[in-house]
Amino acid sequence: MTIQPLLSVKDIRKTYGGRIGCTDVSFDLYPGEVMGIVGESGSGKSTLLNCMAGHLPPDSGQVLFDTRDRGMVDTLTMSEPERRMLSRTDWAFVHQHARDGLRMGVSAGGNVGERLMAVGARHYGNIRTQAIDWLDRVEINEDRVDDKPSAFSGGMQQRLQIARNLVTGPRLVFMDEPTGGLDVSVQARLLDLLRGLVREMGLSAIIVTHDLAVVRLLADRLMVMKSGHVVEHGLTDQVLDDPQHAYTQLLVSSVLQV
């Protein structure tokens, strides 16, 4: 029996005028799989992520997603209401900066509850119970539920953003440098938490990062990008321990050993 991929990306290409954002990117993502995309700044990894998540229209290519009701559908040709519905039910997007993904003027509970209300929850008690449950799962104390995110530390904001995204039980999570801007000990706890949640919920995820430690911990498979092209891909450990492409070798050897 063959497993149906959850997401299938075919020949994505995006240019900014004459410059290439990313080109010739194709891969399949299977249910429960975590894919890492690494590369230096300007290598096109964020462009690629935004193209896949529907934030940027690519110039050509297909992004097929295994929807619950219609099977594999190209999300780029989907109608906008359908795509927006998808992005608040089956998809989630974790931004690098928590304040891009949170409503800073709304309490933590309201932030988590927003996605529930967006899909039709209209019972205050239930929304609140679920919000508190999720805050607990991302290790935010229940008594902070009515505080605004601006009163939270950077690490807590990032965890709140994750809770807000996962509350509707998405099947696919896009993450753009989820640990960027956090200090190492907070990073470690966040990674631990993410790893737990991904395994527990059987999530598929695409993680864009320049931090090789992050992909080593989280990703099953790895894609290395340079100047808009995928230069190498394979199992994470394989790519990191036995890099074939010159750029990957450079990248792996650039990591400081403490």
Place this chain on the structure above:
Amino acid sequence: MSDYNFAYLDEQTKRMIRRAILKGIAVPGYQVPFASREMPMPYGWGTGGVQVSAACLMPEDTLKVIDQGADDTTNAVSIRKFFEKTAEIAVTEKTREATVIQTRHRIPEEPLKEGQILVYQVPIPEPLRFLEPRETETRKMHALEEYGLMHVKLYEDIAKHGHIATSYAYPVKVEGHYVMDPSPIPKFDNPKMEMAAIQLFGAGREQRIYAVPPYTKVVSLDFEDHPFDPSKANHPCDLCGAEHTYLDEVIIDDDGGRMFVCSDTDYCAERQAMGHRGRLSPEAAE
């Protein structure tokens, strides 16, 4: 004849506003953009309402203007005078006799009839404004009926105050589609919006007109476990004894003395003329 064109605005402008009004009535609750004109009064004093009224008025109309329910406050008096001067139409304080009623922040207590037009002055027409600052995004949200955010506001209310503390400009869903800001009327007035008269909303500074046609379904948003409650001060009117009207609280001395009076002055005066008396009525006080 005065030196103004009838009802101040030129005919082309009135035509443009009428087209916006018709579109608004055809799509209940939808905010129609219009080219709002500079009016001889500051923004926030009802420039939108005045333009809508001007486009609706005909020489045989009778106009009533209320401000927070009262016929005798500055805003109401000056707008009434404005149309007396520029349109030379009849004016009245009686809700029953008026054909066009311009209002700020209230719906008259007396039920309106078919053939009457209620014009609201609206400061901020976009109910999602303080939740989502981008106009492109709010328009999209209206088009796609993505109103989860509106409930986030109500959620925040309950989380902070234990109940839905929004007491005016309480968001409503019109005819099962558009969520609309009913202008800052008290939520006590929300149930009255399913009425026989035409309701027009004009926002001058924000350049939007919207409308609720007669007998349109208007539902106030709420949660299943926190249902909508059209509350008012729990007192009878101190002048006319009415227990079913929206009341203003008035401080009357330095010792914490206060009285509650109907905010609808016409309704209250009429009840007093019929012999109803309240706690502080002149006769009762003796």
